[in-house]
Amino acid sequence: MSALTLKTITKRFxxxxxxxxxxxxxxxxxxxxxxxxxxxxxxxxxxIIAGLIPQDQGTVLLDGQSxxxxxxxxxxxxxxxQSYALYPHMxxxxxxxxxxxMRGVPKPTILESVQWVARLLGIEDLLDRKPRELSGGQRQRxxxxxxxxxxxxLFLLDEPLSNLDARLRTNVRLExxxxxxxxxxxxxxxxxxxxxxxxxxxxxxxxxxxxxHQTGPPEFIYNTPSDTFVATFIGSPEINLYRGKxxxxxxxxHFQGAGFSLTLDKLQTDLREGxxxxxxxxxxxxxxxxxxxxLTAKVEMISYVGSEKVIHARLGDEALTFCAPKDAxxxxxxxxxxAIDPGxxxxxxxxxxI
Amino acid sequence: MSRExxxxxxxxxxxxxxxxFFVVIVAFPFYWMIxxxxxxxxxxxxxxxxxxxxxxxxxxxxxxxxxxxxxFVRHISNSTYVSIITVVxxxxxxxxxxxxxxxxxxxxxxxxxxxxxxxxxxxxxxxVIPLYVVFSHMxxxxxxHVLILVYLAQTLPVALYMLHSYFQNLPxxxxxxxxxxxxxxxxxxxxxxxPLSAPALASVAxxxxxxxxxxxxxxxxxxxxxxxxxxxxxxxxLAGSVHLSKQLVMAASVLVTVPILFLFLFFERHLVQxxxxxxxxx
Numbered sequence: 001m002s003a004l005t006l007k008t009i010t011k012r013f014x015x016x017x018x019x020x021x022x023x024x025x026x027x028x029x030x031x032x033x034x035x036x037x038x039x040x041x042x043x044x045x046x047x048i049i050a051g052l053i054p055q056d057q058g059t060v061l062l063d064g065q066s067x068x069x070x071x072x073x074x075x076x077x078x079x080x081x082q083s084y085a086l087y088p089h090m091x092x093x094x095x096x097x098x099x100x101x102m103r104g105v106p107k108p109t110i111l112e113s114v115q116w117v118a119r120l121l122g123i124e125d126l127l128d129r130k131p132r133e134l135s136g137g138q139r140q141r142x143x144x145x146x147x148x149x150x151x152x153x154l155f156l157l158d159e160p161l162s163n164l165d166a167r168l169r170t171n172v173r174l175e176x177x178x179x180x181x182x183x184x185x186x187x188x189x190x191x192x193x194x195x196x197x198x199x200x201x202x203x204x205x206x207x208x209x210x211x212x213h214q215t216g217p218p219e220f221i222y223n224t225p226s227d228t229f230v231a232t233f234i235g236s237p238e239i240n241l242y243r244g245k246x247x248x249x250x251x252x253x254h255f256q257g258a259g260f261s262l263t264l265d266k267l268q269t270d271l272r273e274g275x276x277x278x279x280x281x282x283x284x285x286x287x288x289x290x291x292x293x294x295l296t297a298k299v300e301m302i303s304y305v306g307s308e309k310v311i312h313a314r315l316g317d318e319a320l321t322f323c324a325p326k327d328a329x330x331x332x333x334x335x336x337x338x339a340i341d342p343g344x345x346x347x348x349x350x351x352x353x354i
Numbered sequence: 355m356s357r358e359x360x361x362x363x364x365x366x367x368x369x370x371x372x373x374x375f376f377v378v379i380v381a382f383p384f385y386w387m388i389x390x391x392x393x394x395x396x397x398x399x400x401x402x403x404x405x406x407x408x409x410x411x412x413x414x415x416x417x418x419x420x421x422x423x424x425x426f427v428r429h430i431s432n433s434t435y436v437s438i439i440t441v442v443x444x445x446x447x448x449x450x451x452x453x454x455x456x457x458x459x460x461x462x463x464x465x466x467x468x469x470x471x472x473x474x475x476x477x478x479x480x481x482v483i484p485l486y487v488v489f490s491h492m493x494x495x496x497x498x499h500v501l502i503l504v505y506l507a508q509t510l511p512v513a514l515y516m517l518h519s520y521f522q523n524l525p526x527x528x529x530x531x532x533x534x535x536x537x538x539x540x541x542x543x544x545x546x547x548x549p550l551s552a553p554a555l556a557s558v559a560x561x562x563x564x565x566x567x568x569x570x571x572x573x574x575x576x577x578x579x580x581x582x583x584x585x586x587x588x589x590x591x592l593a594g595s596v597h598l599s600k601q602l603v604m605a606a607s608v609l610v611t612v613p614i615l616f617l618f619l620f621f622e623r624h625l626v627q628x629x630x631x632x633x634x635x636x
Binding site for chain 2: 047052072073075079081083085088089098099102103
């Protein structure tokens with residue numbers, strides 16, 4: 001059975017449609033990431049699941065039961081906020097135990113649970129401190145602990161890492177992943193950071209303007225983006241996207257863009273000709289390697305990202321970004337041969353994948 | 355001497371002069387009041403301009419007379435009763451009302467939150483005559499409890515406004531966390547909002563207490579029986595009586611002023627800001 005099911009959830013704020021007709025299914029123990037740019041409705045959706053904001057339309061089901069009429073406290077969920085939202089007037093241990101105390105859990109059990117979660121997060125030494133005496137990372141841990149200690153049936157996490165500095169974020173991300181394996185809870189995680197989404201999620205839900213664009217495992221979304229928005233939003237450096245014409249030549253589909261043309265042998269569509277867009281991921285473009293299509297590009301700028309080089313080049317009138325090995329000898333102004341594997345080209349018609 | 359040095363010195367001198375000026379303006383009448391209240395009538399009559407209080411000649415007769423012969427024990431207890439009940443009601447109602455207009459969504463919420471202060475725009479003198487007539491007709495005039503009602507009406511708008519703007523600055527996520535952790539709305543107010551708003555609540559309590567304790571106009575209009583007089587009303591009664599004794603009025607004035615002074619000094623420590631620090635990413 002699904003731990004969480006959303007059916008046709010819609011929410012308006014005045015004229016603005018924050019969430020539009022969202023359906024979603026999250027399995028028990030799944031780590032589901034809601035990913036999208038800011039203002040896409042992902043946090044609103046999370047607040048609707050929590051019961052903090054009522055939806056205008058649709059149903060939220062937990063374990064197959066509608067919770068629409070239940071107050072947040074009766075939904076058996078826990079939430080970690082971007083701002084942490086710790087209770088500033090309570091010590092760490094009282095912050096952690098607050099939810100259990102409110103539910104009338106017996107004292108010895110509370111003590112045990114607080115000890116367990118403090119050990120799990122390595123914050124045993126901080127239990128007597130007040131939130132203002134903690135660093136950002138420590139506060140983040142307490143906020144996580146406050147959710148974990150209740151062992152709810154659903155965890156909601158609203159950009160919990162976005163206030164940490166970059167290094168800490170990477171570490172906590174790994175810990176979070178391990179913790180998820182350890183406690184096997186169902187988690188809904190909201191983020192605008194695609195790296196977080198790809199590394200953490202069993203399932204990634206890409207949203208924009210209140211709508212779900214694509215749902216699936218990270219690799220699936222990366223390899224077969226359903227539309228041009230998902231294709232550009234996922235992946236760094238960004239995918240190369242070119243507008244052009246589809247036409248048939250000698251019975252084979254061809255793409256003619258402003259800077260180059262391609263044969264799209266693997267294209268399976270009824271569309272014979274028309275305006276299309278093709279997307280090529282920077283890492284699917286090689287230099288000097290034998291490829292089916294060889295093109296000549298002029299290097300304009302080179303960014304070093306450690307493990308590789310990202311080359312920004314010109315291909316006719318179009319810009320082209322591709323990845324080169326870190327030891328590649330390239331300078332701005334160089335003219336290079338680039339090879340594109342037509343099998344890895346994404347083709348879109350009217351924004352949708354074909 | 356450099357120019358910068360000169361400027362610093364001038365500012366320093368001006369600062370000292372300013373402090374002296376305000377101390378004289380503010381503290382001198384107060385000092386005179388206290389000194390006079392500790393002297394005997396003969397002393398005041400013989401040396402009316404003497405500002406020095408001779409420690410050996412301190413005299414509590416005036417206090418004794420004011421308290422026990424002129425009914426000020428009664429006035430003090432009346433004022434205390436009126437002020438404390440007003441504070442309790444005002445803080446309770448303002449907390450609930452302030453929370454409602456800040457966080458709850460209901461029809462007319464915006465209108466409510468903007469119109470709170472409009473009530474405060476009516477000067478008391480405009481209200482006192484109609485209220486006098488209304489309460490007289492209802493037979494409620496000579497009553498301490500009507501006074502409480504009027505003080506409540508007078509203080510609640512400002513109290514609501516103060517708490518409303520304070521509540522607006524409390525991060526809503528903390529309340530969300532409380533709601534998810536198992537609190538009802540009232541539970542959130544009791545366990546999270548009130549502890550976090552302690553400084554604002556202290557300010558509101560102090561403000562309300564001062565208004566209720568010092569108020570004179572309504573007490574003057576509404577109260578007829580001397581047993582029901584509040585302190586300020588009592589002082590005026592005393593000052594207007596035939597056998598005017600300066601030291602008695604001064605002692606009565608000290609009795610009005612000193613509780614407020616100590617209350618303020620006590621609460622002042624609680625008026626500190628920044629109780630929410632540490633809740634958020636910070």
